[in-house]
Amino acid sequence: MHQEESVYYDVVIVGAGPSGISTSIKLKQLAIDKKIDIKICVIEKSRSLGDHILSGAIVDITAIRELLPNCPFEESELFTIVNEERFLYFKKNKYFNIPNFLLPNCLKNDGCYITRLGHLVKWMGNKAEALGVDIFTGFAATDLLYNDKNEVCGIKTGSFGLDREGEKTNYFQPGLNILSKNTVLAEGSRGNLGKKVIEHFNLNEGKNQQRYAIGIKELWKIDHSKSRPGLVIHTIGWPLCDKANGGAFLYNMNNDLVSVGMIVDLNYSNPWLSPFKEFQSYKTHDVIHNILENGKRLSYGAKSITMGGLLSLPKLYFKGGILVGCDAGFLNSSRLKGIHTAVKSGIIAAESIMESILLGNSNMKNNELVIYHEKFKKSFLHKELNKSRNFKQWSSKYKLIALLMTILEQKILMGYFFWNLCSKKPDNCFLKQANSIDQIIYQKPDNKITFDIESSVFLSNTHYEKNEPIHLKINNKETPVLINLRDYAGPESRYCPAGVYKFIKDENGRYKIHINSDNCLHCKTCDIKDITQNITWTPPQGGSGPVYNGM
Structure with a gap:
C-alpha cells in the first residue's frame, strides 16, 4: 500500500518565479554570512525552471543588483538595454505619438532592460542551487498543511498516476508532505494556495477588491533589416478603445527577436469580447504589421496579471507563512512592471525569516511574521506602490482624466496625497x-x-x-x-x-x-x-x- 511520506525543511517556498527564487537566494546568502545551516526547498509545478513563466518583459534591475551585486548580468545575453521609447495612441488606420515630456515618470524606462523572464528565472535558479537550495521541479503544491493550532505547517504535493476520474492506476505515486516552520507562497498571479490561505485567514478584510488582467504574448523572429534592439513601443487605443481597459506592447530584443503582446483588464463588461482576437486584430495595425511582416512566430502564451496595487494587497503574513510576489499582488501597474517588485519582496521576506530564526521567533506574534510587513513599509517597494496606489482605479473608472491624475499624483505630488479610491466590485x-x-465581429486569421x-x-x-x-x-x-x-x-x-x-x-x-x-x-x-x-x-x-x- 502506498503511504504519503513527510520531509522537513526550515523553509518551503512554493513557486520558482522571481519572488520565490529571490527569497531562497537571499536566505542562503544570509545563512552563509551568519554561519548557520538552513534547509530550504523550492517546489515548482513546471517540468523545468522557467517553463511556466511568461512576462513582457521590461525589468528595472535595481532589486536584482541588490540581490546579486557582483554578477555582471547586464552584459549577458539575458538583457537588452532600452535605448529608444515610443508611446503611441492607435486609431484603426493611423496613430499619434505622445511626446515623452507629457508622460508621467512611471511610463518611462530609462535604465531598464528587456528580458525573456523564463531564461532569467532559470539563470537565477542555477544561482540558488549553487548556494545549496533544493529546487524540485515537476511537483505541484496542491494543499496547505495545518497543525492543531490552525497554523500552516507546510504543504502537500499532488499525487501521480491518477486516471480521469481521480482513481489510482498501476502507476500511482502518492504526494509528499513537506513540513516547515516557514511556508512562503510565491505561486504568481491567482496562486492556488494563495487563494486558499487568503480565504482561510480572511487576509483581504478591509482591502479593495483585487484587480486582474490577462496578458497575451507572442515571440517573433523578424526580418533583420527591421530589427532595432532596445526599441520599446507601448500603445493604447485601438483595437480595445472603449470595449475594455488595457494596452499593448512590442519590445525589440537582440538576435532579431521581438515580444508582442496585449494586456486586457478583466473588469470589461462586453460578453462578446475575446482578448485573444483583440490581440490578433492589434497586429494588423500598420505600425505592428510592418514590423512583423515576413517574420516567423516562434511561441505563444497567456497569463493572468494581478494589478490592484497597494490598496488591494492582502495582509502579507499568516500563521506559519507569508505571501510574496504576485501571490500577494506587488506588481506596479502604473509602471507596467512586476519583476523588480517580486524580487524585492523576496529579499524582504528572506530578511524577515532570518531575523526570526536568529531571535528564536521572539519577534513573532501568534506564529505570524509581523516584521515582514514592517520591513515592507520601510522599503522602496512600499514607497513606489504608495505613489501609484490609485492608478488602477483611475484608469478603470475615469479614462479621460486617468493620465492627468497619474501625472498629478506621481509627478507633481510625488505620492503625497490623502485620497484613496475604492474598488469593491470583483x-x-x-x-x-x-x-x-x-456582438463583436472579428476578422478571420490570415495565418501570416x-x-x-x-x-x-x-x-x-x-x-x-x-x-x-x-x-x-x-x-x-x-x-x-x-x-x-x-x-x-x-x-x-x-x-x-x-x-x-x-x-x-x-x-x-x-x-x-x-x-x-x-x-x-x-x-x-x-x-x-x-x-x-x-x-x-x-x-x-x-x-x-x-x-x-x-x-
Missing part, C-alpha cells in the same frame, strides 16, 4: 447580458500575421499526461448552460485564450459545456472572470502544462 461582476450589447487559437496553443508546447484528472473544476454542471450561455452567450468560450471551453449540443439537441483541459495554459482567467465563480482552477499533475521557451 472583475466577474462587470459583464452585461448578451442581448443588451452588440493573425492566427487561430488552435495553432497558437500548439506553439505553447502544452503537454498533459494522457487520461490525467481534469484540473478545471465545475462546481455546478448546470450553471454554464442555465446562466452563462443563456444570459451571457457563453463568455468562457471567448475569454479563455486557449479554447478550453466550448458549448456543444448533445444527441438530444441540448447544449452542454465541453472542457478541453489539455489546452489549458494555466492563465487562470476562468477562475477570475467566471460570472458565478463556478469554475475553480486547480494545479494539474506536476510537470503538466505549457513549456515556454523563454517567454
